[in-house]
Amino acid sequence: MHPDVRKLIEVQKVDREVARFRKDLISLPQEQAKREGKLKNQRAVTEAAAKALKDSEVEAQANEVSLMQVDEELKKLEARLNSVKNNAEYQATLLQIESVKAERGRLEEEGLNLIERIESLKASKDEHDVVLRDLEAVFAEFLEEAKKIRAEREAQVAEVEVGRDELLKGIPEAMLSKYERLFDARGSTAVCPVEGGNCTGCYSSIEPNLLVRLQGKSTVVNCSSCQRFLYFSH
Ligand SMILES: [Zn+2]
Numbered sequence: 001m002h003p004d005v006r007k008l009i010e011v012q013k014v015d016r017e018v019a020r021f022r023k024d025l026i027s028l029p030q031e032q033a034k035r036e037g038k039l040k041n042q043r044a045v046t047e048a049a050a051k052a053l054k055d056s057e058v059e060a061q062a063n064e065v066s067l068m069q070v071d072e073e074l075k076k077l078e079a080r081l082n083s084v085k086n087n088a089e090y091q092a093t094l095l096q097i098e099s100v101k102a103e104r105g106r107l108e109e110e111g112l113n114l115i116e117r118i119e120s121l122k123a124s125k126d127e128h129d130v131v132l133r134d135l136e137a138v139f140a141e142f143l144e145e146a147k148k149i150r151a152e153r154e155a156q157v158a159e160v161e162v163g164r165d166e167l168l169k170g171i172p173e174a175m176l177s178k179y180e181r182l183f184d185a186r187g188s189t190a191v192c193p194v195e196g197g198n199c200t201g202c203y204s205s206i207e208p209n210l211l212v213r214l215q216g217k218s219t220v221v222n223c224s225s226c227q228r229f230l231y232f233s234h
Contacts (some may be wrong), residue, residue: 157182
């Protein structure tokens with residue numbers, strides 16, 4: 001095997017490990033954003049539930065005030081009945097009392113409906129509160145865990161990369177940059193063995209003249225189909 005290709009195989013081992021650690025470093029922020037989105041949605045739902053409850057409570061207070069006002073009015077009208085001067089006025093006051101009583105009935109019914117609505121809104125708000133609290137707890141745990149993983153992966157990357165520079169010594173620059181391009185473009189495999197006369201990277205068969213050169217060990221041979229650096233594994 002060409003000595004530079006032998007070196008590249010070692011570099012590739014390092015780079016694959018680094019890529020594996022980096023994958024976590026890339027996926028963590030994505031996972032965090034996804035979870036944040038979910039949390040934000042639940043916050044909005046919980047806030048909406050709290051607002052609906054508050055609105056209904058305000059409405060119920062207004063309903064109580066209206067009922068009191070109607071009662072006041074009824075009292076006044078009933079008092080007036082005793083002081084009216086003629087029958088026409090008496091009848092008119094009776095009609096007014098009738099109409100205020102009808103209004104009172106409507107308000108009472110509205111009040112009962114509000115009580116029912118408030119109960120169900122309260123239950124719904126409590127449920128959403130629990131869901132939000134749970135989500136927030138899980139998210140806090142995730143952040144803690146993510147922080148640990150990040151620190152761990154960064155340390156691992158640094159550790160693995162320490163020896164990389166040493167491995168690069170003596171590899172021609174053009175060869176190295178070609179290797180790096182291929183490593184990124186070809187799924188972390190820039191150097192691969194030939195097996196049964198085929199490139200194990202792209203499964204194309206290798207031309208006989210290239211196979212001869214590979215056996216010669218003095219030239220660097222690339223697959224003419226995928227450009228990967230080739231070597232005989234045995
Ligand atoms: Zn190939």
